[in-house]
Amino acid sequence: MADIATDYHPPATKMVHDLAIEGMTCASCVARVEKSLKRIEGVASVAVNLATESARIEAAAGVTDVALIAAVAKAGYGARPRTAAEPQAETKEISRDAAMLGIAALASAPLLLPMLSGGAIALPGGLMLALASIVQFGPGLRFYVAGWKSLRAGTGSMDVLVAIGTSAAYGLSVFDFAAQRGPLYFEASAVVITLIRLGKYLEHRAKRSAARSVGALASLRPDIAHRVTRDGVADLAVAALSPGDVIEVRPGERVPADARINDGAGLFDEQHITGEALPVLREAGATVMAGALAQDTALRLTVVAEPGQSMIDRMARLIEDAQASKPPIQRLADTIAAWFVPVILLIALATLAGWLLAGAATSTAVIAAVSVLVIACPCALGLATPAAIVTGTGVAARHGILIRDAVVLEAAHRVDTVVFDKTGTLTEGKPELVAVQPMPGIAESWIRALASALSATGTHPLARALRDALPDAAPAEQVSVIAGRGVRGTVEGEILLLGNARLATETGADTAALAALTAKIERDGTTLSFLLRENGTLLGVLVFADTARLHARDAVVAVRALGCTVMLLTGDNQGAARALARDLGLDDVIAEADPIRKRAEIKALRDRGRVVAMVGDGINDAAALAEADLGIAIGSGVDTALDAAPIVLLRDDPRLVADALALARRVRRTLWQGLFWAFIYNVIGIPLAAFGLLNPMVSGAAMAASSVSVLGNALLLRRWRGQAS
Incomplete structure (x- = not known):
């Protein structure tokens, strides 16, 4: 784990490709897409996410999107480069799902009347066949298409199980209808498709809700910026801004790019970026992040970030990286998913054969096998881990916590x-110079001037404190940093050093004198810097306080x-x-x-x-x-x-440390809960279905409920509140 913080960006010779994947329905689909992509020469790593329906591929520079998309197509799925238009595409998909669900529900409802009325209402067999056919080859067509692609690629998926299961119930009913014998099971196939369609519709809505974090960040930045020119202020696209451009931001507008305030001061609402509930005051010289909402005054700022390199852009990439990553536990789910569909097909065949050998009617045996196929669909298994990670990282970002890798969850636990x-x-990290103690015979003003000269270009908080105390000091010459100790530089032709007690001791300063000088001052909780000549002669001590x-x-x-x-x-x-x-x-x-x-x-x-x-x-x-x-x-x-x-x-709020650890533990717990529910449905449901204790409709409802419950549990993370919220 020690190298976790240094292992995020791929080597310069590799590129990262982000693809939107179409047609995935379960954990088996994820495994198949990953396997197909990994076969491409030059691909170093692949992470496919069912919850975001995306793939992130790290590959050599010569690997193209075209080759990756072709590999996904060979596996039986669609792919395209991910763009900013993904939310619109998702909305259209959800609308199509809603329309097909409506058709399935309207056609299936009459088929339930005989069962719900206890046989008092009977429907003509021809009408039942017509209604069931509408569902089977309308809303149910997608299972045949996707299932065939899966089989052609040499693997199985949820679509294969649903297609085989509903076709068996539908085919058995068609055969019995043609032979003019009963009972008919058209309602079983139609209602199963309707319930699965309902589950998928709810699942898509939940997945979109879980994955809103990156889109929410992108929406914070306006499309138009007011750039200041010689002729006044002109509007232009934000993408056309460059570092050094001066822009104007008016009250009620969001800052279009990371920019530094030229003069004046104003309040900015940064809640959607940092989680800070109250507006913060930014003064001249301060940098304001893109997406911050100006509250009270018009200001002019200078753009400091290249297009695509603003804090919001980098945050969005980090969140996407986290959502594309997989925790170690996902390996277990991936291993199970790879074998799941073939094993379920064998169990269904064993169920069919077992009932027939026991002397049961063919219809009884087929219905039991269909129930096994339907309840075992591995949708929840594929959603459990990514749903928790996608929701958790989004919630974290909303509270000012960026989690950049799913492995963090294990470390935090x-x-x-x-x-x-x-x-x-x-x-606070803003120490103030509270006292200067010169050695006998040395003027305090001279000590201040020398120390300020040595600190004129430094980035250490103590250097900034010295500049605040004496802002107009000319910088020293030949300044160099002595790591962990201080600085060395030339002032007025003399080499001087400014740093901590360790630097003073190593330079040869009188340790006894140092101890006597600093003992009382340090007990007060202050920080000391020592100004010395190169030979170790102590010139003075500067005392700083930080709250x-x-x-x-x-x-x-x-x-x-x-x-x-x-x-x-x-x-x-x-x-x-x-x-x-x-x-x-x-x-x-x-x-x-x-x-x-x-x-x-x-x-x-x-x-x-x-x-x-x-x-x-x-x-x-x-x-x-x-x-x-x-x-x-x-x-x-x-x-x-x-x-x-x-x-x-x-944010500079140390309470976020506890919040980050607590949220990471909560996400990990939710992840395990999701996997538990995904497994428990199958562990309990498959035996019940095999022994004829569940009919296909109940199995379909249970299968849909498993996916929705896993996603619903993950979405509960959105209610989380930390101490610093």
């Missing part, structure tokens, strides 16, 4: 230790409530780290750790048998995030974090 970074994770995030204590309590040990792992000094730990109630502290040591400490925890989740800002914690069983990157470093960890939290 086993986590027993959560390790937090300090700055920017449990604290804990508003909900940091609540986050620690919530994580511990999940049964996890909570630790702090930081590069800050012992005093600041332990002061925060006392304030928040953390279980353990490891301080003064550079990125290399951070990774080593995570590895040491894992070597001791701990299952570790590392929470950091995704900037200087990448190595530790990758080493952990589960990496979680939090808000302030979102842009970098999108490539750093398998879970990304889009």
Whole structure:
């Protein structure tokens, strides 16, 4: 699991193809499409998703969509490149399903009258034949077409089972009608097709509901942008924007692209992107994500992202990646699906033969075999895992949690230790310079000027704090970063260093003097930086204070409530780290750790048998995030974090850590529940059908109910609410 965070994007020599697959109905269909695609030379991996009716293929650069589509067609299914028009195509398909369901229901209803009336109402055999034929070769035609394609490809599917089962009941009734003997079983075949059609209609609606997350993100971005030109403001398509373009966003409009505010400030509603319920204030210099809704004022912004590379675009791709992936448990379902249809056909033949050998009438034997075929359709088996993942990842995104791989579910389930970074994770990440302590004979203003010069181009939070304290400092020359320690640079012709106590000690500073100077200050929970000459001469100490995030204590309590040990792992000094730990109630502290040591400490925890989740800002914690069983990157470093960890939290709210773990566990539990119900219907239903205790109509209803119940259980995830919601 240690390499999970670094294994998301295929090598540059490979390409990812996304196809919409038409005609899949069950787990066997998924297995067949995957098998056909994997036979193409150059294909590295294939993930077919029944819930989204899609396939994601990673292949060598020479493999084309045309070759992939041809392979899918050879397996008996349709395929096309996925486009933004998929929702419209799904709507048309659901409308067609509704129309065919209506025809089947209207034609089947009269066939039930004799049974419902206890024989008081009798229908002419010719009318029953006509009504049953309408259903069998109208709404039921799709089962013959798809079943034939399946058989021609040398495999079986739900369509084969339904076609054989309903044809047997229909054919037996036609034979008895021609021989002028009874009873007739036309209602069995017609009602089974109607019930399966009903199940499929409900299933399609539920699948569309489950898969709305990516489409919802895409809908946040407007189609038109107001670009500022020399002649005024002109409207153009968002796709035509380029980095550097200046755009105008007016109150009530959504930001068309990731852009930086030129001047002024305004409130933006980012709830649909980050899950933040309240509008947030963005000031000059701040970047606003595409899709954010301007609330109160017109602003001009400069576009900073290439077309297709905005945060929304990248989030959508991550969600699609997660929904296309498969957790380890899916291998079990795939293995069963590969053998399911042939085994069910054998059981149905055994049932038919058993009843005939027992002396039962042919009609009794056929009806029992038909019941086995109908109730055993493996629709629910194919839906259980993808339905839970598609719904769960969509719900997570709505709450500001990006889950980028289904494997995360297994890792989150086993986590027993959560390790937090300090700055920017449990604290605001905006330290302020609160004091400067120069050495005797040195002016405080000179220390400030030198430190600000060394920090003028730095990205560390302490560097930003120094720039805020002295914003007009000229940058030092030949500045270089000393990893995990500080910076070196030349100011006024002299080489100077600015960094932590470790840097000061390694440079040769007087350790006794350092200890005496810093002992009292560190006990107050502050962070220190030391300004030194290259020879180790200490010039001064700068004191910074950073406050804990508003909900940091609540986050620690919530994580511990999940049964996890909570630790702090930081590069800050012992005093600041332990002061925060006392304030928040953390279980353990490891301080003064550079990125290399951070990774080593995570590895040491894992070597001791701990299952570790590392929470950091995704900037200087990448190595530790990758080493952990589960990496979680939090808000302030979102842009970098999108490539750093398998879970990304889009807001600076540490409570989202507990929410992410709790939701991942909930999704995994729903996944297992779906598989349980998919299996239990068959485990109980097949024997009952084989022994004649279920008729085909009840079997058809049970089969439809299994798929709908699995999807319905997955959709319950949409009611989930976290602490940070």
